[in-house]
Amino acid sequence: MDSLVQLIKSANYLVVFTGAGMSTESGLPDFRSANRGLWTAEQKQYLSSTNALNDHLQEFIEFYRKRVQGIHEFKPHKGHYILAEWERKGLIKQIITQNVDGFHQEAGNQKVAELHGTLKKVHCEACGKSYISEEYLQENYSCSCGGVLRPSIVLFGEMLPEQPFTAAEEAAINSDVFLVLGSSLSVSPANQFPLLAGETGAKLIIVNKEPTEMDGVADFVIHEAIGSVLEEINLKL
Numbered sequence: 555m556d557s558l559v560q561l562i563k564s565a566n567y568l569v570v571f572t573g574a575g576m577s578t579e580s581g582l583p584d585f586r587s588a589n590r591g592l593w594t595a596e597q598k599q600y601l602s603s604t605n606a607l608n609d610h611l612q613e614f615i616e617f618y619r620k621r622v623q624g625i626h627e628f629k630p631h632k633g634h635y636i637l638a639e640w641e642r643k644g645l646i647k648q649i650i651t652q653n654v655d656g657f658h659q660e661a662g663n664q665k666v667a668e669l670h671g672t673l674k675k676v677h678c679e680a681c682g683k684s685y686i687s688e689e690y691l692q693e694n695y696s697c698s699c700g701g702v703l704r705p706s707i708v709l710f711g712e713m714l715p716e717q718p719f720t721a722a723e724e725a726a727i728n729s730d731v732f733l734v735l736g737s738s739l740s741v742s743p744a745n746q747f748p749l750l751a752g753e754t755g756a757k758l759i760i761v762n763k764e765p766t767e768m769d770g771v772a773d774f775v776i777h778e779a780i781g782s783v784l785e786e787i788n789l790k791l
């Protein structure tokens with residue numbers, strides 16, 4: 555752990571890449587944790603697709619209403635606040651997140667590239683008008699134009715937003731230390747950024763409870779809970 559702390563302490567361009575495992579200690583489920591993840595326990599992955607939006611609208615809306623409820627019910631945890639402190643200290647140059655809960659910004663991070671969009675907003679599938687996602691909490695699913703309101707997240711079958719993607723690419727290339735927190739690294743193209751960082755000279759650190767698809771190419775792998783790992787590193791910085 556001491557050499558890992560030294561690596562982070564001496565980083566010139568630390569980039570943090572987070573997945574759903576970053577928010578489980580806040581109370582939100584992840585997707586692929588054995589027995590607990592949304593895609594394993596509830597078999598709901600098909601609802602995170604454009605097909606579900608087009609062909610199973612009621613089930614789609616009910617699934618996302620519950621997920622919107624979750625990001626309003628739960629809050630960032632100590633690990634999110636440590637990352638915000640590291641940005642304030644100038645240690646973290648960029649957060650790249652696959653998460654759509656907005657917890658990094660809520661904890662105080664400014665430099666956050668949201669590769670998969672955000673559940674904080676919904677928008678009209680017909681005219682594109684944007685609303686806050688509380689519309690779903692009030693069970694309002696229609697736009698003033700009559701179109702359907704859907705979460706402003708990237709569904710399977712959709713392209714990633716250009717600006718966050720470009721910011722993530724630039725950060726991965728510029729990074730000298732790339733810290734992955736709580737991702738199975740199983741979804742492309744997001745999972746290409748740790749590889750790109752490694753290929754362009756960064757040291758790759760993976761903190762994830764379960765083994766990931768990229769443990770073999772990482773310089774450091776820690777299979778422990780993020781909250782306690784970040785707390786331990788923070789105490790030694």
Ligand code: APR
Nearest residue numbers: 573574575578584585586652736737738762763764779780
């Ligand atoms: N500490 C460390 N690791 C954790 C913790 C924790 N407290 N909680 C969960 N994990 C690990 C799990 O072991 C799992 O391997 O986090 C990982 C989360 O992986 P996934 O559930 O696959 O989530 P993620 O990698 O973010 O998924 C990527 O898939 O369905 C899409 O759009 C969705 O953004 C998501 C993408």
